[in-house]
Amino acid sequence: MGIVSRLIRPLALATVSALALAGCGAGGSGTSVxxxxxxxxxxxxxxxxxxxxxVIAGAISDFEAExxxxxxVQWQGRSNTDKLVPALNTNNVPxxxxxxxxxxxxxxxxxxxxxSLGDAYGxxxxxxxxxxxVPAKYxxxxxxxxxxxxxxxxxxxxxxDGIWFNAAKHPDLVSAPPKDWAGFLALLDKIKASxxxxxxxxxxxxxxxxxxxxxxxxxxxxxxxFRKLVSDRTGASWDDAAVLRVAQDVEQLVRGGYLIKGxxxxxxxxQQQAWGSGKADLIINGSWIPAETKSYAAEGFQYSSFPxxxxxxxxxxxxxxxxxxxxxxxxxxxxAAEKLATFLLRKKYQDAFGTQATVLPVRSDAAVPDAxxxxxxxxxxxxxxxxxxxxxxxxxxxxxxxxxxxxQLFLGKISSQEFVSQMKTAQIQYWKDKG
Amino acid sequence: xxxxxxxxxxxAEARPASPGQRPRAAAQGxxxxxxxRRLLVPFVxxxxxxxxxxxxxPAVAAVWISLNAWTGSGPMTFVGLxxxxxxxxDPLYLKSFGNTLLILFVVGIVIFVLxxxxxxxxRDMAGRKIIRSVIFFPHxxxxxxxGILAGFVFNPGGLVxxxxxxxxxxxxxxxxAQDNLFPLIMATLVATSTGYxxxxxxxxxxxxxxxxxxxCALAGATAFQRLRHVILPLTWDVFGTCAxxxxxxxxxxxxxxxxxxxxSGSGIxxxxxxxxxxxxxxxxxxxxxxxxYGAATASAIISLALVSVLVILLRRLMHREAIEF
Numbered sequence: 001m002g003i004v005s006r007l008i009r010p011l012a013l014a015t016v017s018a019l020a021l022a023g024c025g026a027g028g029s030g031t032s033v034x035x036x037x038x039x040x041x042x043x044x045x046x047x048x049x050x051x052x053x054x055v056i057a058g059a060i061s062d063f064e065a066e067x068x069x070x071x072x073v074q075w076q077g078r079s080n081t082d083k084l085v086p087a088l089n090t091n092n093v094p095x096x097x098x099x100x101x102x103x104x105x106x107x108x109x110x111x112x113x114x115x116s117l118g119d120a121y122g123x124x125x126x127x128x129x130x131x132x133x134v135p136a137k138y139x140x141x142x143x144x145x146x147x148x149x150x151x152x153x154x155x156x157x158x159x160x161d162g163i164w165f166n167a168a169k170h171p172d173l174v175s176a177p178p179k180d181w182a183g184f185l186a187l188l189d190k191i192k193a194s195x196x197x198x199x200x201x202x203x204x205x206x207x208x209x210x211x212x213x214x215x216x217x218x219x220x221x222x223x224x225x226f227r228k229l230v231s232d233r234t235g236a237s238w239d240d241a242a243v244l245r246v247a248q249d250v251e252q253l254v255r256g257g258y259l260i261k262g263x264x265x266x267x268x269x270x271q272q273q274a275w276g277s278g279k280a281d282l283i284i285n286g287s288w289i290p291a292e293t294k295s296y297a298a299e300g301f302q303y304s305s306f307p308x309x310x311x312x313x314x315x316x317x318x319x320x321x322x323x324x325x326x327x328x329x330x331x332x333x334x335x336a337a338e339k340l341a342t343f344l345l346r347k348k349y350q351d352a353f354g355t356q357a358t359v360l361p362v363r364s365d366a367a368v369p370d371a372x373x374x375x376x377x378x379x380x381x382x383x384x385x386x387x388x389x390x391x392x393x394x395x396x397x398x399x400x401x402x403x404x405x406x407x408q409l410f411l412g413k414i415s416s417q418e419f420v421s422q423m424k425t426a427q428i429q430y431w432k433d434k435g
Numbered sequence: 436x437x438x439x440x441x442x443x444x445x446x447a448e449a450r451p452a453s454p455g456q457r458p459r460a461a462a463q464g465x466x467x468x469x470x471x472r473r474l475l476v477p478f479v480x481x482x483x484x485x486x487x488x489x490x491x492x493p494a495v496a497a498v499w500i501s502l503n504a505w506t507g508s509g510p511m512t513f514v515g516l517x518x519x520x521x522x523x524x525d526p527l528y529l530k531s532f533g534n535t536l537l538i539l540f541v542v543g544i545v546i547f548v549l550x551x552x553x554x555x556x557x558r559d560m561a562g563r564k565i566i567r568s569v570i571f572f573p574h575x576x577x578x579x580x581x582g583i584l585a586g587f588v589f590n591p592g593g594l595v596x597x598x599x600x601x602x603x604x605x606x607x608x609x610x611x612a613q614d615n616l617f618p619l620i621m622a623t624l625v626a627t628s629t630g631y632x633x634x635x636x637x638x639x640x641x642x643x644x645x646x647x648x649x650x651c652a653l654a655g656a657t658a659f660q661r662l663r664h665v666i667l668p669l670t671w672d673v674f675g676t677c678a679x680x681x682x683x684x685x686x687x688x689x690x691x692x693x694x695x696x697x698x699s700g701s702g703i704x705x706x707x708x709x710x711x712x713x714x715x716x717x718x719x720x721x722x723x724x725x726x727x728y729g730a731a732t733a734s735a736i737i738s739l740a741l742v743s744v745l746v747i748l749l750r751r752l753m754h755r756e757a758i759e760f
Contacts, residue, residue: 088509
């Protein structure tokens, strides 16, 4: 045997077996979905010690005792969906995962990798159907539905947003918040005259900057308006006068000097800290802000919020985002996993989310933390809801097209006119590239 | 300086014969040769296997993924070179690419100019060992620290503005404005990398026999002449390696950009400071939109091609006859 073949043959063999091994990982979409009640694997978005983790861990031990189904939990933290992507290409998938809607949608929902949970929505929890406990205005959102029209997500808690303020300083805003844009501007002028910055904003967070435009856009044309605007492949919708009007409203905040000084050149969380310590009176943010700013808020700070009003005083919509469970289509113990998902909807655990974890539980009859009472009211009274970025998850659109230009508008670099015309061009290019 | 001579050619018989020219008798010949051959597979095999599984297979798979539209799981759709054309037409990618080149060349040149300057300066300085450790230190610090520190130092109510106020500066520059972030990042990179390369270059300079510097002193050479005629030629191979190291690491620079903008890492930094690495990451893992693994991989492969071309060019450009001393 020559040296070359002696060297090459074992190496070639090794390479082939390595390729075969690697190949085993990929493919394999033909797995049958098992219905066994065997132990279920749960990849959690919470880490041990977090308040939500404690609530869920308590529920799981009750669940195990009651159903006899063992739950193998991995408290992975927020990166659980990042780890899910590669796992979905193997046969080794968790039976259940939880995350916020946006993350689950991009990893499971949109690629069609989530199991339809219609059966679970028909299941009974403490005498009520799941479909009754999760209000229809949530479960009917197309964003959480599979192609068959069935939802793939069972939320256990909610996020909403609004304009947050210290009720101890502005008790009047609790009972009589501004109803329309003019009223809002009048409030801003009043605060400005008192020598305090009206609005704090961490301008380095594109997601916060864009809340103004997306919220006002949906206020103007109803839920789904922003989604419709950006889904237009011709870009022509950006020529609409109503869209320009919304951009002008945002521009008005910038040019009117209502934003805290330095908002365009600071690092999060500098400005929300400024708000918490009373250097500015209002901030647009999510319902996580009371928990996030608690440690540095001024003494006696009483959190409250009102929905950002639009041009007219129409019944306000509300933004909501879900945190909840999804079951991968390939899960081996899907039925048992669905049982766990619905188990968290029991009143006991829903109350615990409100009181211990101080978040908004999905059940409307569950306990709500004081700081979120007003937010919950507007959520309950809103006839329809929309998701973060109005549910837009087109690959790269928000991060690369809308976010950067919206930043320019909000940070005062471009005018509203420039914004709409540049958005039109960028959007046409975006859809052209998508083919 | 006449002592510097090219390495004498090794006598022909001392050089190992290449396998092709090896006389047949020798190939089957000595026991040592045979044993060496027998050990080749067990010794090279595992490394070859790991390298194949961990690098070659993923690289080949990446090329394949870049030709498809894929969300990371589920079915792939073959789209040919569409991802590449889309990436190249994306003004944001070109901007990110430009930033990568700015880091590579501008930051690179500044780093090496400073590194050589410090090498000259530190050679004769007392306590240079301590100074060397001090300038090396920033390299050990996690980039996250600089990202958070930038907030403390440059926020509107931060250290710099607080110090400027007594000096009568009432409207200081918007240090952390989106357009200023990238220059700030470049400055931070210079600060963190210069010490690292200075340390390597100083080690190379330390190898130079002192009598050459004495020779310089006798001949009345200036510091610059010393650099040009002694230090540069005698550290050229080390400098070449450093240049390759910098090229490879600069194209991968990611975390410092990630933490400088967008809530110190939990958000996405402003596009003004993106590099190709950030572009690739956001395209695949932003968590805000459906992942586009095809486009992300295409962008990564372009970066890989860029690194390869630049490294080969650099090696060519920097190739000199090694000097023995």
